[in-house]
Amino acid sequence: MNTATMIEPSFRESVDMMFNRAVALMDLSPGLEEKIRVCNATYTVRFGVRLRGSIHTFTGYRAVHSEHMEPVKGGIRYAMGVHQDEVEALAALMTYKCALVDAPFGGSKGGLRIDPREWEEHELEQITRRFAYELIKRDLINPSQNVPAPDMGTGEREMAWIADQYRRMNTTDINSAACVTGKPINAGGIQGRTEATGRGVQYALREFFRHAEDIKAAKLSGTLDGKTVIVQGLGNVGYHAAKFLSEEDGCKIIGIIERDGALVSKDGLEVEAVRQWINKHGGIKDFPGATYVADGASVLEEACDILIPAAMEGVINLGNAARIKAPLIVEAANGPVTAGADDILRKKGCVLIPDMYANAGGVTVSYFEWVKNLSHIRFGRMQRRQEEARHQLLVDELERLSADKHLGWTLSPGFKENYLRGAGELELVRSGLDDTMRSAYQSMREVWHGREDVTDLRTAAYLVSIGKVAASYRAKGL
Ligand code: NAD
Numbered sequence: 001m002n003t004a005t006m007i008e009p010s011f012r013e014s015v016d017m018m019f020n021r022a023v024a025l026m027d028l029s030p031g032l033e034e035k036i037r038v039c040n041a042t043y044t045v046r047f048g049v050r051l052r053g054s055i056h057t058f059t060g061y062r063a064v065h066s067e068h069m070e071p072v073k074g075g076i077r078y079a080m081g082v083h084q085d086e087v088e089a090l091a092a093l094m095t096y097k098c099a100l101v102d103a104p105f106g107g108s109k110g111g112l113r114i115d116p117r118e119w120e121e122h123e124l125e126q127i128t129r130r131f132a133y134e135l136i137k138r139d140l141i142n143p144s145q146n147v148p149a150p151d152m153g154t155g156e157r158e159m160a161w162i163a164d165q166y167r168r169m170n171t172t173d174i175n176s177a178a179c180v181t182g183k184p185i186n187a188g189g190i191q192g193r194t195e196a197t198g199r200g201v202q203y204a205l206r207e208f209f210r211h212a213e214d215i216k217a218a219k220l221s222g223t224l225d226g227k228t229v230i231v232q233g234l235g236n237v238g239y240h241a242a243k244f245l246s247e248e249d250g251c252k253i254i255g256i257i258e259r260d261g262a263l264v265s266k267d268g269l270e271v272e273a274v275r276q277w278i279n280k281h282g283g284i285k286d287f288p289g290a291t292y293v294a295d296g297a298s299v300l301e302e303a304c305d306i307l308i309p310a311a312m313e314g315v316i317n318l319g320n321a322a323r324i325k326a327p328l329i330v331e332a333a334n335g336p337v338t339a340g341a342d343d344i345l346r347k348k349g350c351v352l353i354p355d356m357y358a359n360a361g362g363v364t365v366s367y368f369e370w371v372k373n374l375s376h377i378r379f380g381r382m383q384r385r386q387e388e389a390r391h392q393l394l395v396d397e398l399e400r401l402s403a404d405k406h407l408g409w410t411l412s413p414g415f416k417e418n419y420l421r422g423a424g425e426l427e428l429v430r431s432g433l434d435d436t437m438r439s440a441y442q443s444m445r446e447v448w449h450g451r452e453d454v455t456d457l458r459t460a461a462y463l464v465s466i467g468k469v470a471a472s473y474r475a476k477g478l
């Protein structure tokens with residue numbers, strides 16, 4: 001069929017189509033297949049808040065896709081485009097994502113139809129607390145049942161308000177801090193959570209570039225160093241991913257697409273400077289030293305090695321997929337490529353690292369935060385100094401041997417400092433995240449290369465995660 005005559009499915013239909021493509025290759029009973037696919041429940045709340053002298057009514061949602069494991073987990077999004085279909089698609093993706101990275105949660109997602117830029121901070125606090133109240137009283141926020149996290153338009157500030165609201169309503173719950181993740185450190189958060197999703201994108205790409213066969217499949221060569229990257233959305237996920245890839249892996253960020261247009265520069269953009277500019281001026285326009293393109297979305301079609309859509313869903317669709325030139329797309333956002341576009345890109349030989357894997361860094365570190373809250377102790381607190389003392393023993397012994405036997409050994413510069421430092425919370429979080437991203441990638445690529453009927457990473461990811469969800473339902477006797 002000609003793309004012009006094809007109808008773009010909705011986000012949820014897209015997720016279902018990708019799910020169906022995978023289950024067609026599995027041996028699930030039709031009943032179980034349906035049970036896994038459907039969204040268990042979606043709660044819609046409409047509530048009024050008195051602001052600026054009148055009552056404003058807001059609409060919010062919390063969808064619970066699968067409770068094969070509890071609590072269920074998933075972010076809360078603040079955007080004008082939020083609707084039931086969207087939160088249900090996002091909740092389904094959370095189920096598959098958690099299964100893929102072995103985070104012991106079912107999938108959920110929430111959203112509030114609001115443009116946060118239209119409200120003052122104290123107004124947003126009132127609205128957030130009221131929304132949280134509605135969800136908490138129905139156990140749709142609860143440390144053992146449903147644990148939200150940040151998503152588009154929300155961050156640690158909103159999570160701190162939600163945690164405080166839960167505490168006020170559950171004054172004797174000793175585990176109250178675990179009711180939400182993505183909190184600031186001083187409100188029970190964990191080091192490395194804010195950057196976690198972007199960091200996960202970096203680790204995903206590093207793992208991809210460890211496999212010569214996979215690099216070749218994307219018609220690329222060499223390492224990450226020097227690769228040209230275009231990123232869409234310089235928010236939490238896109239900013240951290242672009243910053244780490246350029247500052248630590250030698251990638252060149254040749255395009256940044258934002259709401260108000262795009263910046264391009266063959267020499268590479270300095271991510272930190274662009275972010276500071278956006279913070280100060282509210283957009284990327286007039287940023288010095290780069291070319292401004294008013295039609296930002298057109299920059300998705302520019303030539304580059306790696307394209308990272310990190311803003312929102314549906315941006316690569318039937319309308320532009322055929323013109324996308326990047327041989328490797330990393331879905332840092334949820335659902336940035338529609339099912340129809342996915343077909344077109346796969347036929348062109350483009351390699352897509354799917355959202356359920358690429359942006360799983362957030363939920364992985366959220367899992368660590370939840371465990372930290374339930375155990376009431378910071379990671380590394382018990383072991384760090386003991387580890388340092390043992391390392392010190394070894395270094396002292398080596399130095400003594402060298403001196404006593406006149407061997408003239410000297411330790412390499414920096415060795416002592418690095419070796420003697422015991423792992424603190426941030427190092428442990430990064431290690432856990434790196435391990436998770438590597439293992440999950442390997443589980444996907446085993447299926448990708450190991451089965452003749454699987455030709456892409458997304459189908460492989462679905463096969464791995466649906467297999468785990470199915471096993472969990474079977475264990476319950478379903
Ligand atoms: P954010 O609100 O921090 O950032 C989104 C950025 O995209 C903003 O800078 C915004 O201006 C920009 N943007 C919005 N619409 C755009 C458009 N049409 N074109 C270009 N830029 C646009 O949100 P975020 O938390 O970074 O989330 C981005 C995506 O990543 C979402 O799909 C979200 O579901 C997904 N995600 C986020 C997390 C997380 O931990 N925050 C985890 C997993 C997945």
